[in-house]
Amino acid sequence: MKNILKVRMLGGFTLEYKGKELVLDRNNVSKTTQLFQLLLLHTQDGGISKAALIDALYGRSDVENKNGSLNNTIFRLRKQLTAAGLPESSYININGGMCTWDPDIETSVDVCDFKQTIESARHEKSQKTKMEIYAKAWKLYTGEFLPDMMGEDWAAVENIACRDMYFDCVEELCHYLKTEEKFEELYRVAHSAAEIYPFYDWQIWEIDSLIGMSRYKDGLDVYKRTTKLMFDELGLSPSAGMLERFKLMGERTSQAAGAIEDIKYRLREKESIEGAYYCTYPSFVDVYHVFGRMMERTGMSVFLMLCTLDFINIETDDENQKYYSELLRESIQKAVRKGDFYTRYNIQQYLVMLIGITQENCTLVSKRINKEFNKRLTRRKNVSIDYYVASLGEVCND
Template identity: 55%
Template sequence: MPDNRLIVKMLGGFSLLYAGKELILDRSSVSKTTQLLQMVLLHQEDGIAKTSLIDGLYGREDVENRNGSLNNTLFRLRRQLKAAGLPESNYINIQKGMCRWDPEIPVEIDCCRFEEKVLAGQREEETEKKMEFYREACGLYAGEFLPDMIGEDWVTVRNIHYRNLYFSCLEELCGWLKEKEEFEEIYQLTTQASAIYPFEEWQIWRIDSLIAMARYQEAMEIYQTTTRLFFDELSLPPSPQMLERFRFMSERISQSAGAIEDIKQGLIEREMVKGAYFCTFPSFVDIYHIISRMMERNGTSVYIMLCTLRNSKGPVLGEDERNREVSGMLMDAIRESLRRGDFYTRYNVGQYLVMLSGINQENCSKVSARIGGAFRRRMRRNEFQVDFYVASVAEISPDIPETGRSFSGSADIWDKG
């Protein structure tokens, strides 16, 4: 027998299901008709005032006849619901300025069920039952509330509300599971949370649960992935809490002869990418220190090149989408223009550092010309360009005998320092 409820998903995305069939209302998931339906469904119990609907739909827009616009949107929505396959109905009833969903078509909404489970858990006094409610709530939380519409004020308010409920019940549930030493369940719950919120504290919960189960290698992999993500996306180094766990794991990962195969596998470069080797900024600093020490012994000439993106307003700042796109073009240009033995890293969205070894001043200018040419081929327009500054490692590290003069430059113009 088909399920004649309207099943509505709003956590992690938006979808409608009726009688086992997905309903498609509009080609756009953020249309006015879709938003109107969402707001009415979320207030199916008590209804929602027309004035609130008007504010939610047209609050930021310069609409001359807002009431008329709402009536037109309501007319289109009714027509779309009928065409999508819902039973014949008025769908939305209006009485005394209040809009209510037709109770003859029962509705189940995931975010409402989620909130009901959390609130039931908060009211429950018996711990076991409380935690079971929280388990069910966490299972229902499939992602942020209507993520495609997060810029709408009414969506943002609800999103923060649901996120806070989720964090609260998950933290309490994990604390209880920790006391019961149910570390595998903690790991599963926080892995789900980390997929939705990769920059929150759930990564540490994952690492701690694996450490408690003596699964140090898996914990180390999460540490490395997380710290790389934080640096690449936010330009942030590992937190003190993360470093504390890194030291703990490092002490416990087996270094015995029996683990030599694991060690060898861990040293293999996973992707044989042509061109220079990309590393995180902390790794670049470590390599710099190693190269500096080697120079003391063998006198190899090494230069550090700073590549800075610039547009008509000056150096590129801020992590907006266009800046990230152009930064990726510069990254590709650097990689293909350098040798496999060279290293480079991203310092921020608008700057990259390159380490060039066994090279002289004249060849540094050739390298910058290659990078600039490769970048221009990708850009096709001249809205961005790259400035170059080069200094010898001997100049940067005063303890190393200087083997050559430093020089700096902008674009393809090089001047002796």
């Protein structure tokens, strides 16, 4: 059995030789570690030039003798590799300005295998075989390329290149598996992609697979987790694709007819909360449509109020934005009447629907919100709320 140096760069950096994990350097971003990673990254394409190594390792530094610094780093790396437990060798062959890894020490580098597999899939003519090869590439991609090295230019460039290859691979697989109605496989592929890249809408494919298996409750759970994550971390509302699937799942999870008392019990609010009724953005959109229709028939007066946090020319971090957003939510809850509705549009804005009110009284509502907000304001005072008010009739006509 051959002794192979197994190298993982996707999802982290680890080395294994003869079944044991090797520790090269306690500092994962040291120059010797980076040199080793760059050499291994080019084991299948003829090596890497000294000029490219100097640019990657010392391009942004003020080192005067960069060639001498590289030679010193090579010397130190050789000593570290021997101390780590690899067999005696020069490890790095230098010929004609090109640096290559010693071929006598066989390596298996996951990122090289991944890229080679992607290229093989791209050149395959048979659709079925192409998808089988893409499935192998998907399994190889266990995480981002060297996530701890993103501060280095060379690693960031490689990270993005690998990410784009992975996205192409997953997109191709998801389309194929959905068309073939292989929903369990689709779920595994999409769920894995969403775990690695939670902000790129892979959850849409995940939900599609669950809809395909009639697992609507699980699909709704994915929707709720994803929309919460997107709002909490990025301040974003659900995408059009997510909203479309939310409505579809809602239609398909309608409960069977039951006794009127059971229905009344299920419709009852689970807890009595004073003030305005908070609902999710998709629900608010539905309420908006309902009252838009009611206005046409009854002439009811309904106004839409947009409340926007204004940080008055100051920079604020995510933590502070979340803090002030929650203060505004509490203030609206307290200041607005029980028969009105509100939702969070993004981290700095809330939408309030005011039922049976005049334009003049909307100003009173904004004053009540301001009063409640200022009562809760314990941090810096240079934060205010801007208001925009429009009749629902005007909004609908626009």
